Amino acid sequence: MKKIIFLLLVALSFTSCSIDDGPNFYNEFLPIESVNMPEEFVLGETYEISVTYLRPSTCHVFNNFYYASELNQRTVAIITTVYENNDCLPLEDQEVEVSFTFMVNNNGTYVFKFWQGEDVNGNDMYYIVEVPVVE
Numbered sequence: 001m002k003k004i005i006f007l008l009l010v011a012l013s014f015t016s017c018s019i020d021d022g023p024n025f026y027n028e029f030l031p032i033e034s035v036n037m038p039e040e041f042v043l044g045e046t047y048e049i050s051v052t053y054l055r056p057s058t059c060h061v062f063n064n065f066y067y068a069s070e071l072n073q074r075t076v077a078i079i080t081t082v083y084e085n086n087d088c089l090p091l092e093d094q095e096v097e098v099s100f101t102f103m104v105n106n107n108g109t110y111v112f113k114f115w116q117g118e119d120v121n122g123n124d125m126y127y128i129v130e131v132p133v134v135e
Contacts, residue, residue, distance in 0.1 A: 024083070024084040024085075025081050025082060025083045025084060026081075026082055026084070027063060027079055027080065027081055027082070028060070028079070028080050028081075028082050029066065029077050029078065029079060029080075029115065030053045030054070030055075030056070030060070030077075030078045030079075030080050031053065031054075031078075031115060031116045031117035032051045032052070032053055032076070032077065032078060032114040032115060032116055032127065033051075033052045033053055033054055033095065033116075034051065034052040035049070035050075035051050035052075035112075035114055035127060035129060036049070036050045036051070036052075037049045037050075037112070037129065037131065038131065039131065040131060040132050040133070040134050041104040041110065041131050041132070041133045041134070042104065042133070042134060042135070043104050043105075043106075043107060043133050043134075043135060044103075044104060044105075045103070045104055046101055046102065046103045046104075047101065047102050047103075047104070048099050048100075048101055048102075049099060049100055049101075049102050049112075050097050050098065050099035051076070051078065051097070051098060051099070051114065052095050052096065052097045053078045053095070053096055053098075054091075054093065054094065054095060054096075055080075055091055055094045055095075055096045056090065056091060057082075057088045057089060057090050057091055058087070058088055058089045058091060059082050059083045059084070059085065059087075059088035060080045060081075060082050061080060061081050061082075061083070062078070062079075062080055062096060062098055063079045063080055063081040064079045065077070065078065065079065065098075065100050066078075066079050066115070067100070071106075072106055072108050072109065072110050072111060073110075073111045073112075073113065074102075074110065074111070074112045074113065075112075075113045075115070075126075076100075076112060076113070076114050076115065077114075077115035078098070078115075104133055106133065107133050108132075108133060109130050109131065109132045109133065110130070110131045110133065111128065111129075111130050112128070112129045112130075112131065113126040113127075113128050114126060114127040114128075114129070
């Protein structure tokens with residue numbers, strides 16, 4: 001009896017899961033077009049930083065931020081999920097604004113590098129903003 005149940009469970013596991021189930025998608029970085037942030041920070045305060053990017057098609061959906069931190073330097077980029085289907089429509093100049101919160105934990109100046117795509121040689125380009133911390 002145990003062998004029959006085991007064989008049924010194994011057979012069921014092969015037939016119930018298919019890789020083709022669900023949507024096909026991949027993640028894509030999109031360049032940041034503009035940034036809205038304060039000119040200075042106060043130590044210990046939390047700030048909302050908003051960025052704008054252009055949504056290229058109806059299949060692009062905001063997923064998350066790429067956010068890398070090294071000492072007082074922050075690198076920020078937009079990650080979208082792109083759903084592969086035949087119903088995608090191209091969009092022109094559709095701006096999307098998203099934001100993240102940032103808590104000021106250190107003195108000195110924070111350097112934010114907002115990813116703006118690649119140049120013709122494939123080198124990353126950044127919009128760099130330096131924000132001093134005041135007391």
